[in-house]
Amino acid sequence: MSLLGLTPAITGTAPFGSCYQQAAANLAAWKGLGDAAETLCTTWGFSWDGGPVLDGSGRWSAAAAAVHRMDLADRTYDSWAAAEDAERASLAGGHPVAAAVDAFHLPSPYEGREHLAHCVLLLAHDGDRVWISDPMNRPEPTAYPAGAWRRMRSAEAAGSYRTLLLTSGPRHRATALELATAVREDARAHRSADRAAFEGYLAAREAEAAEGAEALDVGGVAAERLYLGGLFKRLAGHPGAGEEAAAVAEGFTSLSRRWYLLHTLSRESGGSATGRARLLRMLADLGDRETRLTAAVDALVSALTVRAR
Secondary structure (H helix, E strand, O other): OOOOOOOOOOOOOOOOOOHHHHHHHHHHHHOOOOOHHHHOOOOOOOEEOOOOEEEOOOOHHHHHHHHHOOOEEEEOOOOHHHHHHHHHHHHHOOOOEEEEEEHHHOOOOOOOOOOOEEEEEEEEEOOOEEEEEEOOOEEEEEEEEHHHHHHHHHOHHHOOOOEEEEOOOOOOOOOHHHHHHHHHHHHHHHHHHHHHHHHHHHHHHHHOOOOOOOOOEOHHHHHHHHHHHHHHHHHOOOOOOHHHHHHHHHHHHHHHHHHHHHHHHHHHOOOOHHHHHHHHHHHHHHHHHHHHHHHHHHHHHHHHHHHHO
16 A cells, blocks of 8 residues: 555644654544644643753653544654564554654754754655655655665664554544543643652753753743644634633643743853853743643633533
8 A cells, every 4th residue: 555645734844842743643634633733732741851851741642542542652662673663564554654863864954964853754665765754844755765764763863763653543533621621631640740840850950050051952842832722722613612712722822932932042042151040030930830821721621511511
């Protein structure tokens, strides 16, 4: 079964960290999930492994599989051989693959300039060549030598051959109430751990000397909020959601913009002590803004629950 006729529905610029959601949404759209970009992400939180990166919850792909009852797996592999076997097995079953690569080796704004994780869609692999679609930079299927594919997949930036595999379409069409409730319940279930991750990251960055300090890498946090903003904007169009959903959508969209601003300013700053102090104040303020939005999400779900009776 040839997948080369597939065209990604969700294309264009994907801000830092959101290319994974963009790629997964395209997989889901191909499998029949309506409004995939707006309904994919129902998680809200933080994760931190002790390093320079504060990420989003890291739970969005597992939650998407549960909410929409589809077979979506987010995998990493110990070797190129294992990753390639998984790619080939998925393609043989008629399922395209979302695969992490190093943008340094791919036509993109970072080609030959910066090692950065990016996610593309693998459509075919015949041994000598692969065909990929890059929804952000080059959506049309493009052939690359197999060796070039292995190099961009094996780079450190690709995160242990991170791979998203979707082998079924959705078996359930989630309602507005189910989607909003999923976000609230995810945040509630993980609130303590998520808050500890944020506070641990903030404390670690505050303890660093300004000179030589790591950039505040928070693009993954911004990406999760970006997709949550899209979700609640869609819900605002549903009868019964109204102004509450619109307010939550604006809250998440505002958070996403602020997280991206912090990410960009930190990457581009000169590293002065004064500048670093301002960035850390922005980080602490964002933590407070995240907490304040919780009440609005709770109120929306309560209102939807009453109206659904």
